[in-house]
Amino acid sequence: MGNKDIISKSIFQRLVRDFAIYLFDLPITEVELLDTEKQRIEDRHADLVARVKDTEGQIFILHIEIQNTNDLLMPKRMLRYLADLLLAYPDMSARQYLVYIGKESLRMPSGLQSLQLSYRYQTIDMHTVDAQTLLSQDSPDAWVLAILSDFKELPARQVVHDILARLVQRLNEEPPRLREYVSMLEILATNRDLNLNIREELEMLTIEFEKLPTYQMGMEKGIEKGIEKGIEKGIEKGIEKGIEKGIEKGMEEGAHGQALAIAARLLAKGMEPVQVAVLTDLPLAEVQMLKTPPNA
Secondary structure, three states, X not given: OOOOOOOOHHHHHHHHHHXXXXXXXXXXXXXXXXXXXXXXXXXXXXXXXXXXXXXXXXXXXXXXXXXXXXXXXXXXXXXHHHHHHHHHOOOOOEEEEEEEOOOOOOOOOOEEEXXXXXXXXXXXXXXXXXXXXXXXXXXXXXXXXXXXXXXXXXXXXXXXXXXXXXXXHHHOOOHHHHHXXXXXXXXXXXXXXXXXOHHHHHHHHHHHHHOOHHHXXXXXXXXXXXXXXXXXXXXXXXXXXXXXXXXXXXXXXXXXXXXXXXXXXXXXXXXXXXXXHHHHOOOHHHHHXXXXXXXX
């Protein structure tokens, strides 16, 4: 799942927890990643192994594989992984899950049956998980997992933008958490093979706001008004410093003007004042005044 050396441990711990809760219906409360370097578990794209604890206090090993192709040898590989885990942690039980995200229909068996053994693990086919089911959850964790699910007829870029917009609205005032969720989204998107750069798509959200006609008008009028005020103040004081300060203040007023223009447009589209305040960095009281003018 990407380069594990440069991805924080906390992100992988969160991914294990999210898979367990939202896909496997396991009420996990504690997650401790396990070192698999000394075992034969391969360093594959999506290999998560952790010691976990559920709400009933039970502790067990959770092994998650994300697979984007139909590998008919998968049951044998999973069995080998299980044997390695049980040898490394002989006093603990293990639960294994295969999460399939390939484009083709799932054709892999979920176990082995022979005279010597009867072995099974649980397979989650993400084709059967509707993205809207995860997006309807009031949880950034569920939104991020939606990147692996079925988009139905929606274009991948539209779904990615929806997820990013939700994350930005919810976590705009918490940059560290926002960065963590965007990193999680990048990891999962790599496995989904969407051919989209998540960071670039995030930047496009800002660019799209800047393309709004009201944004452009607000910027132009604000800068024009600001420069005029700056020049007036500079002339009044008769010194170059006054002109510079005036223009600087004018530019600030221009930025404020553009934010007001965007806020008015978003309110007109039906967005709630609180969401508009988060997106535009305007005080909530000022946004509410735009929605309900004082003379109304």
